[in-house]
Amino acid sequence: MKRFEVIFPETKMPLQAIGKVVRKSLKAPTARYAIQMYGIQRSFLLCSKEDARRGTRIFQYKADPCLHEGDVLEFTEGTCIIHFSSASNDNCLLVSNECNERCINCPQLDRTRNPLLSERNAQIIALLPGDVHTIALSGGEPTVDFPVLLQVIKRLYAHHPSIHIDILTNGITLADYDKATELSNILKQETSTFCITLYGDIHAIHDAHTRVAGSFAKLHTALHHLAYYGYTIEIRYLITKMNYDRLPSFIEYVYDNFPFVDHVSLMGMEVSGDAAINAEQVFVPCETYIPFLLVALQKAVMRDVPVFIYNHPVCLLPKQLWRFTVASISDWKTGYSKLCEECDLKGYCGGFFTTSNPEYIPTNISPISLNYSDEGVYV
Amino acid sequence: MTKLPFRYGRIQDSMLVTNESGQFYFLSIPLFRRFISDPDMLPPNIKNDLISKFFLVEDESMEFALEESAIKLRTKKAFLSTFTELHIIVLTYACNSKCIYCHASSSTDAKEHHMLTMATARRVCEYIMQSPSTTLKIEFQGGEPTLEFNIMMFIVEYITTLNVLYRKNIEYVVCTNLLVFSQEHLEFYKKHSFCISTSLDGPRDIHDTNRTPYNTQSNYSKVLENYQKVCAEYSPDRVSALLTVSKYSLPRLRECVDAYVDHGFRSIFIRSLNPYGLAEKTLGELGYSLEDFLAAYKDVLDYILILNKEGIFIREELASIFLQKILTPFSSGFVDIQSPPGAGISCVVYDTDGGVYPSDEARMLARCGDDSFRLGSVLSDTYQDIFLGEKLQKLIRGNLVEIEAHCYGCPYIPYCGIDPVRKYQETKLNVPYQSCKKYSQIITLLFSELKNNPDSEKVFFSWLTGVSYEELCL
Numbered sequence: 001m002k003r004f005e006v007i008f009p010e011t012k013m014p015l016q017a018i019g020k021v022v023r024k025s026l027k028a029p030t031a032r033y034a035i036q037m038y039g040i041q042r043s044f045l046l047c048s049k050e051d052a053r054r055g056t057r058i059f060q061y062k063a064d065p066c067l068h069e070g071d072v073l074e075f076t077e078g079t080c081i082i083h084f085s086s087a088s089n090d091n092c093l094l095v096s097n098e099c100n101e102r103c104i105n106c107p108q109l110d111r112t113r114n115p116l117l118s119e120r121n122a123q124i125i126a127l128l129p130g131d132v133h134t135i136a137l138s139g140g141e142p143t144v145d146f147p148v149l150l151q152v153i154k155r156l157y158a159h160h161p162s163i164h165i166d167i168l169t170n171g172i173t174l175a176d177y178d179k180a181t182e183l184s185n186i187l188k189q190e191t192s193t194f195c196i197t198l199y200g201d202i203h204a205i206h207d208a209h210t211r212v213a214g215s216f217a218k219l220h221t222a223l224h225h226l227a228y229y230g231y232t233i234e235i236r237y238l239i240t241k242m243n244y245d246r247l248p249s250f251i252e253y254v255y256d257n258f259p260f261v262d263h264v265s266l267m268g269m270e271v272s273g274d275a276a277i278n279a280e281q282v283f284v285p286c287e288t289y290i291p292f293l294l295v296a297l298q299k300a301v302m303r304d305v306p307v308f309i310y311n312h313p314v315c316l317l318p319k320q321l322w323r324f325t326v327a328s329i330s331d332w333k334t335g336y337s338k339l340c341e342e343c344d345l346k347g348y349c350g351g352f353f354t355t356s357n358p359e360y361i362p363t364n365i366s367p368i369s370l371n372y373s374d375e376g377v378y379v
Numbered sequence: 380m381t382k383l384p385f386r387y388g389r390i391q392d393s394m395l396v397t398n399e400s401g402q403f404y405f406l407s408i409p410l411f412r413r414f415i416s417d418p419d420m421l422p423p424n425i426k427n428d429l430i431s432k433f434f435l436v437e438d439e440s441m442e443f444a445l446e447e448s449a450i451k452l453r454t455k456k457a458f459l460s461t462f463t464e465l466h467i468i469v470l471t472y473a474c475n476s477k478c479i480y481c482h483a484s485s486s487t488d489a490k491e492h493h494m495l496t497m498a499t500a501r502r503v504c505e506y507i508m509q510s511p512s513t514t515l516k517i518e519f520q521g522g523e524p525t526l527e528f529n530i531m532m533f534i535v536e537y538i539t540t541l542n543v544l545y546r547k548n549i550e551y552v553v554c555t556n557l558l559v560f561s562q563e564h565l566e567f568y569k570k571h572s573f574c575i576s577t578s579l580d581g582p583r584d585i586h587d588t589n590r591t592p593y594n595t596q597s598n599y600s601k602v603l604e605n606y607q608k609v610c611a612e613y614s615p616d617r618v619s620a621l622l623t624v625s626k627y628s629l630p631r632l633r634e635c636v637d638a639y640v641d642h643g644f645r646s647i648f649i650r651s652l653n654p655y656g657l658a659e660k661t662l663g664e665l666g667y668s669l670e671d672f673l674a675a676y677k678d679v680l681d682y683i684l685i686l687n688k689e690g691i692f693i694r695e696e697l698a699s700i701f702l703q704k705i706l707t708p709f710s711s712g713f714v715d716i717q718s719p720p721g722a723g724i725s726c727v728v729y730d731t732d733g734g735v736y737p738s739d740e741a742r743m744l745a746r747c748g749d750d751s752f753r754l755g756s757v758l759s760d761t762y763q764d765i766f767l768g769e770k771l772q773k774l775i776r777g778n779l780v781e782i783e784a785h786c787y788g789c790p791y792i793p794y795c796g797i798d799p800v801r802k803y804q805e806t807k808l809n810v811p812y813q814s815c816k817k818y819s820q821i822i823t824l825l826f827s828e829l830k831n832n833p834d835s836e837k838v839f840f841s842w843l844t845g846v847s848y849e850e851l852c853l
Contacts, residue, residue, distance in 0.1 A: 201431040203440045217443035224450065245424070249431050256402060256432075257447065259454075259708050298853045302840035320853045 006080045007049065007060040017075040018083070018120065019044065020127040021067050033067050035059075046080075070129035074120070083124045084132070091135050092168075093121050095142035095149055101170050101210040105240055105282045107273040107355070111140060118148050125155045134164040136195075143173035146182075153186050164191045171196050171222030172215060180225035193232040193262070196223065200243045201253035208242060220257070227260040238267045240282040244289035247296035255303045264300065265326075266293070268311030270353040271360035283360055286316045297321060314349040315366050325350060343367035380418045380426075381436050383444060387411070388790035390826045400451035401704055401793035402432045405830055454708050455793070458717060458725055461512040463766065465714055465726040467739065468503055468534065469520050470495050470527040472731065476556050476598065478578075478590045480625055480652050480665055493522075495530050495731045502757040503729045504537045508545050509762045518552040518576075520728075520739070525559040528567075535571055552576055556590070557605040558598055569613050577606065579620040579642075581635030585628045603642060610643065619696075621648045624672065626665050632679035640686065640693055647683075648696035649676060651817070655740065655804045669813055673820050680824065687838040687848050694842040701822050702839045704794040705829075716796040716818065718780040723754060723771040733758040735765050737774060740800040752800055774799050785812055791822045 019037035026032055033046040046059045046067075059075070065082065067073075072084035084091050097114045099106070128135070135156065142149050156163050165187065171194075174180045196219065199209035203216035226233055235254055239247070247266070254264055268286070271279055293309070297320075300307040309317070309324045317325065327350045336351045343349065345368050352362055387396045394411040397403045406414055406425075413421055418435050429435040433451075436444040458464075472493035474481075495503075507515065517538065519531050535551065542549060552574040568575065580586040583599045592598040609618050620639070622628070628635055632649065639647045651672045654662055676697075683695050703711040714721025715738070722737030729735055733756045736742040741752035752774070755765040765771070778797040780786045786795070801814050828835040841848045 202427050203443065204430075204437065205427075213439075217440060217446075220443065220447060246427065246431075249428055253431050256708050257451065294853065301853060302837055302844075302851050304840075304844040304846060 002065070002082045002085070003079045004065040004082075005062050005078065006046075006075060007062075008075070008078075009056045009058055018123040018127065019073055019075070020129075021069050021071045021073065024067065024069055031064055031067075035073065072124050072127045074124075084128055084135075086129060091132075092138045093124065093135060093152065095121070095137050095139055095152055096145045097140040098144045099139060099141040099170075100144055100172050101141065101212045101215060103210050103274065104242075104278050105209060105238060105269060105275040107270040107275050108140070109273045118151070121152055122155060125152070125159055128160065130160070132160055132163060134166060136166040136168055138168040141170055141173070142167060143169050143179075146173060146179060150183070150186055157186075157188075162191065164193070166193045166195055168195045168197075169222075170210065170215065171219040171226075172212070174222035174225055175218035177225060180222065180229065184229040184231075187231075189230045193234055194226050195234045195236055195265075196226075197236045197238060198250075198254075199238060199240070200246050201250045202246075205243050205246060209238075209240065223258055223261075227258070232262045233258070233260065234263055234265055235261050236265045236267055238269060239284065239289055239293075240269060241284040242282065244284050244292055247289065247292040248299055251296045251299045251303070251305060251307070255300075255305055261305075263306035263308060265308045265310050266296070268309075268353075269356075270311070271356040272353070276357040276360075279357065279360060286312060286362065287364075290318060293321065294318065297324060311350055311353065313352050313362060313365055314345050315343065315368050316362060316364065327351075337365050339365055339367050341367075342369075344370040381438060381441065382414075382418060383433055383436055383448065385434050386788055386790040386792060390823065390830055393830060395790055395826055395830075396434060397790045397793055398433055398448070399793060400433070400448055400455055400708075402434075402451075403705065403790075403826075404429060404432055404434060451708060455704075455710055458710050458712065458721075459719065461514065461725075463510045463724060463727050464512045464514055465516045465518065465721075466507045466510070467518045467520050467726065467728040468495070468500075469522070469728065469730050469742070470524040470530050471522040473526050474521055474523040474556075475526065475558050476523065476590055476592055478623075480589065480623060493731050494527060497530070497533060499731070499733045499758065500530055500534050501537060502733060504534055504541060506729075506735075506757045506762055506765075507538070508541045508547070510766075512547070514548045514550075516550045516552060518554065520554045523556060523559065524553055525555050525564065528559075528564065532567065535567075550574065556598070557602045557609075558592070560605040560608075565609065565612060568609075568617075573617065575609060575618045577602065577618060577620050578623065579603075579606075579639065579644075580622055580625070581628050581631065582638045585625075585631065585635065588627050589623070589625050606642065615643065615645070619646055619648070620644060621650055623650050624652060624667075624675070626667055629667050629671060629675050632675050633682045636679060636683055636686070636693065640691055645692055646694040646696055649679065650697070651676075653740070654813075655743075655801075655808070669817055673817065676821065677824055684828070684835050684838050687841065688834055690847070690849055692841065692847050697821065698825060698839075699842045701794050701818075701825055703843055705822075705825065706839060707843060715798050718778075718792075718796040719775050720778045720797055720799055722774055722778070722799050723766065724775060727754075727766075729757065732756070735760075737771065738798065738800050740798070740804070744800060744804070751803065778802065785815065789819070791819055794822055795819075 017037055019035040021033050022036045023034040024031060030048055030051055035044040035046055037044055044057045044059060046061060048064060049060045049062055068086045070086040071082055074081045074083055094117060096117065097111055099111050137152060153165065156165065198206060198219060200206045206216040207213055223233065235258065237250055254261055269275055269283065271283055275282055297307060307324055308326045309321060310326055312325055314322055314325050327348055336346065340346050383398060385396045385398050387394050393405045393407055395403060395405055410421065410425060418426065426435065433444055433448050507517065524531060538549060551571050554576045557577050578590065579602060580589040586599045587597045590598060606618060622635055636647060652666060654666060680695060680698060683693060686693055700711045700713045700716060703709065710717060714726040727735060727737065728739050728742050730742050734745065735754045735757060736745065737752055737754060745753050754771055778799040780792050780795050780797055783797060786792055795818055798814060805811050805813050837851045838848055841851050
């Protein structure tokens with residue numbers, strides 16, 4: 001979720017002010033946005049500081065956040081959060097802050113319970129545009145507060161019966177057959193995907209990441225439950241210093257044990273939150289694991305297991321791997337350096353996490369210029 | 380650290396270990412010794428590999444490892460959950476070709492009641508539909524089944540009618556020499572999405588020697604012409620061919636492969652001569668030893684691998700059957716090599732007189748006067764009598780590689796199977812375990828390739844996925 005600074009009008013704002021952009025006029029940097037709020041037709045105006053008129057219903061921004069009609073916003077003390085951006089590839093509802101794992105590489109620091117989330121989500125859902133295609137449910141761990149998760153799903157379907165729902169989960173809760181069954185009665189199979197993180201092909205490595213004993217075994221049970229109920233499953237493998245050498249055997253493991261999986265995503269790490277604190281243990285520079293990545297991808301291609309490489313700047317990877325990369329980092333976290341302007345592949349590249357701790361942002365970025373012979377490589 | 384059940388065998392200078400669900404790993408001899416005596420002292424990456432493949436388990440995750448192994452075994456044996464899927468119907472004993480190695484001993488004389496009547500065909504259809512399997516494969520055989528095209532059409536029509544009620548997925552296969560072939564036949568095959576299984580014995584001279592037509596004309600051109608027609612007007616993926624190896628083709632298998640490639644085939648099934656049944660009479664004239672076959676097979680497999688690496692996609696089907704079990708979490712669907720055996724529970728043969736047999740060889744045996752394997756008749760026995768009867772159960776129970784004394788400790792158990800009728804014939808002729816010798820040597824060959832040659836591994840996977848070798852290279 002992207003935040004930007006807002007100067008409020010002199011009147012005090014209520015605690016939760018969630019609204020939706022209903023009209024955009026002019027273009028950046030002098031755009032003006034009409035925002036509807038409080039469930040009734042009360043419009044507010046959001047415009048640039050220079051352009052601002054004073055008034056009780058006018059908010060000002062310092063830098064244009066480039067909003068679009070249909071975006072859902074929340075105004076709080078001093079800032080505005082964009083909860084839903086029509087232009088984004090990565091819209092996500094935070095179902096719960098809490099988590100039942102304590103991943104050593106978690107980019108999030110705040111894992112305390114927030115009782116207001118549920119009410120906030122209800123408001124956001126009601127404001128989502130009619131043509132919303134996909135929304136991800138995340139956290140924390142979205143299944144921790146199970147009744148709340150079910151409620152969010154029901155609300156989503158009530159407003160948008162054909163919405164695609166991605167659930168980003170560690171699977172622990174769904175090892176409980178009754179809960180998996182309950183979920184399967186509500187969540188539509190054909191329009192839902194489970195994105196499940198697996199840190200290794202053996203329990204010692206996985207559990208060392210999650211810091212919960214037995215989480216590896218529970219995840220297997222959950223995967224079998226989800227496969228039984230016919231869901232699309234994506235397995236995410238976050239590459240860390242503790243597991244990069246297992247990449248090739250991990251691919252074999254997924255193929256041997258979870259042949260029902262739709263695809264595997266190999267993820268680069270966002271070094272923030274706990275991951276930054278534990279960087280010494282978890283961070284591994286890309287060049288270290290490229291040989292393992294190559295073997296792993298060869299194994300995947302042979303087995304016809306679809307694999308995508310996420311969160312990696314294309315220029316750090318050997319050419320054979322370019323076709324597996326996806327511009328995947330949430331748009332608000334994506335960064336490019338000045339050099340990237342010259343790169344022929346900027347439009348395809350995921351860039352790097354601007355949210356990562358600065359010392360772990362790659363420095364060896366170099367622009368790619370395609371020549372004729374490369375054209376077949378990157379498709 | 381505990382070892383989960385495993386079997387082992389030597390592949391060149393390494394030890395191959397396999398487990399019940401068919402996973403495998405190569406260890407050098409010193410590492411194998413350490414694995415046996417003190418697995419905790421193995422190098423960490425090897426230890427992790429062995430944990431990952433369920434050969435080793437740390438005690439705290441024992442329950443998990445057993446549960447997961449059980450799921451994998453269940454996946455490997457998934458063919459058991461469906462019951463009889465493949466139903467072979469013999470339409471006639473008559474044939475228009477006189478193949479020198481014919482084990483069906485067909486004849487042009489159809490007057491000996493050796494053809495399926497409408498009434499019997501109806502009964503057969505009714506029995507087929509009683510199979511609990513939701514997917515059925517109905518295969519027409521002979522003799523030459525296209526000589527009785529009307530009966531074939533009648534059966535398909537009747538099955539289609541019955542299926543309004545049963546709602547099964549039904550696939551049809553016709554085993555034909557493609558000599559009797561018309562536009563009408565092709566339209567019929569297309570309409571019912573038939574698979575066409577034919578025979579091509581290699582280049583012209585070998586094919587015409589092996590498969591002599593009754594009229595004096597060469598049938599090679601005719602087979603190819605009709606094959607091309609099917610490819611052009613139907614689909615090349617719907618026709619496959621068998622290459623039965625005779626004494627004439629044994630030294631010339633590479634040429635046979637070339638012929639397949641030249642004519643656009645994407646697969647070849649190199650099948651050794653069936654030494655039993657009626658062909659015994661001519662065996663001396665046509666036959667060759669198992670050793671000769673295996674040597675020739677090894678040579679031709681090398682050649683096929685080279686072709687694939689040069690960018691020519693041609694899959695060898697016999698190897699693919701084993702590779703499917705070695706390299707994927709699934710079984711192969713080839714009913715002759717599975718355990719429990721496919722006999723009756725995966726595959727069944729209906730003879731022209733309504734007799735029911737667990738395999739084609741069992742039917743041949745009965746024709747030679749030994750009806751040990753006749754399970755009953757659709758005309759006089761109930762479905763339950765035939766498929767749930769003591770005879771079939773005994774047959775299955777007595778032919779499991781997992782408990783066969785001869786197979787004890789063999790690392791290839793997860794990939795192998797016993798054909799009960801073959802075993803019976805081999806025992807009777809006092810040449811026990813010929814099939815064992817054949818299969819185990821071929822599996823050894825495949826493992827040696829997997830161990831020594833990463834490029835061959837890519838070719839093998841390309842056969843299983845149908846993706847070309849080139850595309851499989853990163």
